[in-house]
Amino acid sequence: MGCVSINDPAAQQVSAPDASRRSGRRLADVVATVVLLVVHFLLFGATIMVLGLLVMGTDPCGYQKCGDPVWLDRGINLGLWAGGAIVCADVVVTLIRLVRKRVAWFVPLIGCLAQLALAFGAAAMESMAGPV
Numbered sequence: 001m002g003c004v005s006i007n008d009p010a011a012q013q014v015s016a017p018d019a020s021r022r023s024g025r026r027l028a029d030v031v032a033t034v035v036l037l038v039v040h041f042l043l044f045g046a047t048i049m050v051l052g053l054l055v056m057g058t059d060p061c062g063y064q065k066c067g068d069p070v071w072l073d074r075g076i077n078l079g080l081w082a083g084g085a086i087v088c089a090d091v092v093v094t095l096i097r098l099v100r101k102r103v104a105w106f107v108p109l110i111g112c113l114a115q116l117a118l119a120f121g122a123a124a125m126e127s128m129a130g131p132v
Helices: 016-062 070-099 106-127
Strands: none
16 A cells, blocks of 8 residues: 655655745844844943933032932943843843744844833933932
């Protein structure tokens, strides 16, 4: 009879168009993942830059009542350390998914969204040190 075994090499071969389609999807996933990782690194740098510049919001504090200046340090430290942790986790999880040949583009996208949320939170913390 015409019985086909799972161990039959002829049954395990994938058609050429199907393999080409998978290869194209894989390439698109890798390119999108790398682009989103670069965007995440840029967001991290922008977060640190903006938090550093927000310190100038306390310039008028010599002439009027302001909040506690300790919020500046807290905001910058949060942006630096938590932002660095998010970037590291993003890179590690993304590399693990890429090595295992899993879809990975959404990991840096989530990391970018988390970085933006962190930036706004740290900026809000720094604003508590400014004029009341």
